[in-house]
Amino acid sequence: MIELTNLSFGYSKKPLLFWNLNLNLEAGHIYGLLGKNGAGKSTLLKNIAGLVFPTEGVCKVNGHNAAKRLPSFLQELFFIPEEMELPSLSGKEFVRRTAHFYPKFDHAQFYKVLAEFDVSPDANLNQLSFGQQKKVMITFGLASNTSLLIMDEPTNGLDIPSKVQFRRIMASSITEDRCMIISTHQVRDLDSLIDTLLVLHKKEIVLNKSLDDIGERLLFSTSGNANKDGVLYTASNAIGNNTISINNHGHHNKVDMELLFNAIIDDYTTVLEPLK
Numbered sequence: 001m002i003e004l005t006n007l008s009f010g011y012s013k014k015p016l017l018f019w020n021l022n023l024n025l026e027a028g029h030i031y032g033l034l035g036k037n038g039a040g041k042s043t044l045l046k047n048i049a050g051l052v053f054p055t056e057g058v059c060k061v062n063g064h065n066a067a068k069r070l071p072s073f074l075q076e077l078f079f080i081p082e083e084m085e086l087p088s089l090s091g092k093e094f095v096r097r098t099a100h101f102y103p104k105f106d107h108a109q110f111y112k113v114l115a116e117f118d119v120s121p122d123a124n125l126n127q128l129s130f131g132q133q134k135k136v137m138i139t140f141g142l143a144s145n146t147s148l149l150i151m152d153e154p155t156n157g158l159d160i161p162s163k164v165q166f167r168r169i170m171a172s173s174i175t176e177d178r179c180m181i182i183s184t185h186q187v188r189d190l191d192s193l194i195d196t197l198l199v200l201h202k203k204e205i206v207l208n209k210s211l212d213d214i215g216e217r218l219l220f221s222t223s224g225n226a227n228k229d230g231v232l233y234t235a236s237n238a239i240g241n242n243t244i245s246i247n248n249h250g251h252h253n254k255v256d257m258e259l260l261f262n263a264i265i266d267d268y269t270t271v272l273e274p275l276k
């Protein structure tokens, strides 16, 4: 569905943020995009959405060159940026004026999910709190039923019960025809939600693997339970050590995404070797 080929990008007069980046993403998956502050997550998402244009290389979505922003491309894409300015309209009016851009927009789904988020469709959007505004846009994005839904830091501004609700609603909205990409700093917000982890580090996508694959190849445990001959990374916490080691048994275990992310950004790239 998404094909980035030899993509390089840099803002004018700044060094390149990505260099020769290649990435293929498929429908039917919820991808979690992680990277340090300033790694370029938002910029990568904007390249995919055709909001900025590659310096070199190409980004295709459903066969369309994203940079051309053709109507046939735009009607299948919904992008929720990290920060947004909403018009002085009620949610209901916003839907009335904009839903027709998305041929698969489901009005009943919009009102149902918005009610689950406990936001009134009659409230003026620019008088809602930041978290409530996010909820309206997440709901609109889900109801648009576009084949690609991109969310940049969607959980930013949501309180803890709303984050739980968000994960539940998102997980129940994925279909075989849809691809969702969620970027976040809050690794824990992706727990029980994403199926594939993407890590952007040092101008490249260094990891694009399903959690199933990762959990079969790496063992996440306390150091006492680690595969002692295959320890790849250890981090101490208040009560001991957490460890990533090679999973020799091939039995799936739960991936500690935060630990894996920390290992990668600390440049313990050996954790990536068993995943190649």
Ligand SMILES: Nc1ncnc2c1ncn2[C@@H]1O[C@H](COP(=O)(O)OP(=O)(O)OP(=O)(O)O)[C@@H](O)[C@H]1O
Binding pocket: 011, 012, 014, 017, 035, 036, 037, 038, 039, 040, 041, 042, 043, 044, 185
């Ligand atoms: N419009 C712009 N013009 C120039 N530089 C920009 C622009 N937008 C972002 N940058 C720079 O590009 C780099 C990557 O920014 P980006 O927002 O893509 O990173 P990010 O990984 O999403 O960061 P964060 O996790 O902090 O949100 C940063 O150094 C930022 O200052």
